[in-house]
Amino acid sequence: MTTPSSKPGAKRVDASAAIRIGALVPLTRPGWVEAGRHLLAGFEMAVRDVNQAGGIDGRPLELVVRDTAADPQRAAAAVDELARLGVAALAGEYHSVVARAAAARADALGLPFLCSSAVLDALTEQPTQWVARLAPAQSNGWRIYADFLLGAGHGRIAVATEPGVYWASGVGILRDCLASRGGTVIELDTRALAPTVMCDELVDSRATALLLLVGHPEPAVSIVKSVRRDQRLAEIMIGAPAGQPEFAEWATLLGDDGSAIPFLRYLPEHLGPLGVRVDSALRERLSEAPSFVAFEGYDTITVLAEALRSHGTDRARTAESWSRLDIEGTRGQIRFSRTPGISVWQWAWPPIHVVDRDPAQPDRFRILHNG
Known part of the structure; x- marks a missing residue:
């Protein structure tokens, strides 16, 4: 108190x-x-x-x-x-x-x-x-993230998922946004796939980006470490629309591996x-x-x-x-x-950017896309 x-x-x-x-x-x-x-x-x-x-x-x-x-x-x-x-x-x-x-x-x-x-x-x-x-609202922010993905040339997206209404909603938003412009979403169930097995699935999927629709610190941290260490996936982009990299703990747990992972940030x-x-x-x-x-x-x-x-x-x-x-x-x-599709009174909208941690200076955030 x-x-x-x-x-x-x-x-x-x-x-x-x-x-x-x-x-x-x-x-x-x-x-x-x-x-x-x-x-x-x-x-x-x-x-x-x-x-x-x-x-x-x-x-x-x-x-x-x-x-x-x-x-x-x-x-x-x-x-x-x-x-x-x-x-x-x-x-x-x-x-x-x-x-x-x-x-x-x-x-x-x-x-x-x-x-x-x-x-x-x-x-x-x-x-x-x-x-x-x-x-x-999630639909607003994650549509902006989908715009970022497509603008960066990522039309074939893999998503590491776990059960939950929030994650399922996110998959649905991404699928709808990408499908309307020729993109594809491939789901990888973290309950059934260990991080190393997920790497094999990623290679076979030919996805150019992997999104972490999972909890923090686990399994998110283990997935990032496995993907970063797999030379077959050196070119794949890892993303985290839910904002896991925003907090200092992310950088502490992952070090350099935690940089260059775009996420949604609600700051001007x-x-x-x-x-x-x-x-x-x-x-x-x-x-x-x-x-x-x-x-x-x-x-x-x-x-x-x-x-x-x-x-x-x-x-x-x-x-x-x-x-x-x-x-x-x-x-x-x-x-x-009152915003269409939203049942509560809504600030429409707070500032939204897609950002990542700068590999050259991990405590610095780079703006990659304006919402």
Whole structure:
């Protein structure tokens, strides 16, 4: 739980009248812990800034954090608990399938939920007023990735897959985008193929690119190592549209093998003044470069704070405010709208680039394609 902070010159806030926001974050395995740490850092930084600026009409924000551990049932139970505790709204989650479970409970309970990072298009089964999302829908981002593949001359694509709604959705998006322009997608099931056997299948497939539609660190890391060491596959491009190479752990585990693997990144080419300030503060807090997930976390709290400030803490009024919000975020101006095929209020769209880690300087990202 984050308590309000203060510094000389800050406006006074009444800590006894805190406004609580529930935060859903993967902090333990099998959740992607590094992503959760960055998301929470963004939340906490924004709460600190809101409270140092006087809070919400003199009342501080307070985070009530719950670890989802990438478990949909655990997340749904956390939503129930947080609703009983009287939170004004929910923020989070990173994993799409977990966010979908949280969104379903928030919708059923009438609890505003601003989804930070999950991209699965079908975040709820039916259109809802209670849920809004900052991250781009998967169909939007992965179509951009398909455009990148075709523009780079890759029309025959192999995908290493494992079970899951998110991965299956990604395969479907890629297949539709590529097939409409003469491309082909070949699925390689990681449950049935060890990494070395997968290399044999890749050679036989004549694919020019292999996409990692699998979890991190495993089996993604083992697959990359096997492909990089197979001289028959020296010319194949490895890609990771889901963003596994974004985090420092990727470079730590793979070294030079982890570079030149294009992925989707939700940051502008150049940050504005707010983004630069937040970037600097997050670097100090995390002791490393912040990922785009940390910025998503910061923007989530910034949006919720403005909704609470402008429309009060009544849950229904907060949910009714999505369409009226117009807020400067770290990555651009944030406005929500109803987008065809998307059941929640959506920021359409955050900045999207296809980037990779520079082989000459792995902690530097190269922009390969503009979304």
